[in-house]
Each structure stands twice: as structure tokens, then as C-alpha cells.
Amino acid sequence: RKEVEQDPGPFNVPEGATVAFNCTYSNSASQSFFWYRQDCRKEPKLLMSVYSSGNEDGRFTAQLNRASQYISLLIRDSKLSDSATYLCVVTATSTKFSGGYNKLIFGAGTRLAVHP
Amino acid sequence: DTAVSQTPKYLVTQMGNDKSIKCEQNLGHDTMYWYKQDSKKFLKIMFSYNNKELIINETVPNRFSPKSPDKAHLNLHINSLELGDSAVYFCASSQEEYRHIRLSSTDTQYFGPGTRLTVL
Numbered sequence: 001r002k003e004v005e006q007d008p009g010p011f012n013v014p015e016g017a018t019v020a021f022n023c024t025y026s027n028s029a030s031q032s033f034f035w036y037r038q039d040c041r042k043e044p045k046l047l048m049s050v051y052s053s054g055n056e057d058g059r060f061t062a063q064l065n066r067a068s069q070y071i072s073l074l075i076r077d078s079k080l081s082d083s084a085t086y087l088c089v090v091t092a093t094s095t096k097f098s099g100g101y102n103k104l105i106f107g108a109g110t111r112l113a114v115h116p
Numbered sequence: 117d118t119a120v121s122q123t124p125k126y127l128v129t130q131m132g133n134d135k136s137i138k139c140e141q142n143l144g145h146d147t148m149y150w151y152k153q154d155s156k157k158f159l160k161i162m163f164s165y166n167n168k169e170l171i172i173n174e175t176v177p178n179r180f181s182p183k184s185p186d187k188a189h190l191n192l193h194i195n196s197l198e199l200g201d202s203a204v205y206f207c208a209s210s211q212e213e214y215r216h217i218r219l220s221s222t223d224t225q226y227f228g229p230g231t232r233l234t235v236l
Contacts, residue, residue, distance in 0.1 A: 094164075103172055103174070
């Protein structure tokens with residue numbers, strides 16, 4: 001089982017639509033959760049952190065369910081500029097070196113295409 | 117005034133060659149990373165350095181050797197390149213500070229533009 005699983009999509013939606021992405025993670029010890037955005041042939045950029053109580057940033061709402069190990073991202077009123085791949089990211093402890101440092105585990109991403 | 121820069125942007129080379137990718141960040145961050153994104157788009161951490169000290173090494177072949185001359189630079193040298201090394205390599209940095217051993221990983225990681233490596 002992959003550490004972070006996402007529906008690869010693509011999700012093709014018209015402008016103005018509401019779209020939701022889901023993500024599940026396997027490590028119950030994960031402490032921090034994020035959504036990153038990656039445009040085609042570009043680097044990933046942090047979209048938002050995800051908090052247990054849920055959080056909103058403009059048109060974007062993130063939810064976390066620790067019991068189900070499930071994270072979601074809701075985008076309202078989609079814009080053409082929202083077209084990108086959305087990466088679900090969780091933390092895990094790296095045990096392959098000394099110290100037990102945390103690392104980010106990325107899902108493969110869900111591709112969103114918003115059309116006029 | 118690019119925050120995290122990498123050179124080169126594209127690298128095409130033959131199997132068996134040795135190549136290096138350079139990374140520099142001007143954000144004053146303490147921690148830098150190398151990630152590999154393969155053809156299936158999975159982004160996986162390879163190494164992490166904090167103040168020039170290696171702190172994460174994720175089962176990467178010995179042919180890959182990171183070097184951090186100072187905390188603003190993290191270079192990646194690859195010996196005896198193989199076909200499977202073809203990927204996009206991203207450098208990143210964050211303002212994580214290590215007091216003892218555990219990292220909270222709540223600080224944003226800023227990624228460089230990537231180096232697309234093609235091994236023929």
C-alpha cells in the first residue's frame with residue numbers, strides 16, 4: 001500500500017465549478033499535513049497546511065480526519081488558473097539514518113483541468 | 117532574486133558518465149533537501165542537510181553523493197549514471213531548526229525549479 005494515495009484524475013471541470021480531492025495516508029503517526037500545488041513542468045509550491053479543525057483560505061478548504069486517515073481539499077468557484085496537479089503531503093519519521101528526523105511524503109497528485 | 121536556484125535546468129548525458137547538479141538558496145534557511153520526481157510523478161526525498169550536516173539519507177545508491185560546502189549550498193554528484201536515474205531532481209530549503217533530534221516539519225519547504233536529467 002502506498003504511504004499517500006490520491007485519485008490521479010484528471011478532473012475536468014468548467015469554470016465556476018466546485019471540485020473536491022481526497023487523499024488517504026497509511027502512517028497513523030503522521031503529525032503534519034499539507035496540500036502542495038504543482039504546475040506542469042514546474043516545482044511544487046505550498047498551497048496550504050491542513051489542521052485538525054479544518055481550515056479555509058479563500059476558495060480553498062482543507063479537512064483532516066485523523067481517525068480515518070483521510071485528508072480533503074475543496075475548491076469552490078474554480079478558475080482557469082487553478083489548473084494544476086494537487087499533491088497531498090504528510091510527515092513521517094525517517095528511520096534510515098540517525099536521529100529519527102521527520103520527512104515529507106508526497107502523494108502522486110491529482111490533476112485538475114478547468115475549462116472555459 | 118530567485119529564492120532557490122538550481123543549475124543546470126536540463127542535463128542530457130550518456131550512461132556511465134559522472135555529473136553534478138548545484139543548488140543555492142538565498143533565504144537564509146538552515147535546512148536543504150534533494151528530491152527525485154520520477155516518470156510516475158512521485159516526489160521522493162533523497163537527502164536532507166541541516167547546517168551542512170547530513171540528517172536524512174533515504175536508501176539512495178552510493179553513486180549519489182550530496183555535498184554541502186555551506187548552509188546556502190547543497191550540490192548533488194552522481195557517479196556512473198544509469199538509465200533509471202532519468203528524472204527531475206528538485207532541491208528545496210526550509211527554515212527548520214534542530215534543537216535536538218526531532219523535526220516538526222511544519223515549516224514550508226521552498227523548491228527550486230528542478231533539473232531534468234535524461235540518461236541515454
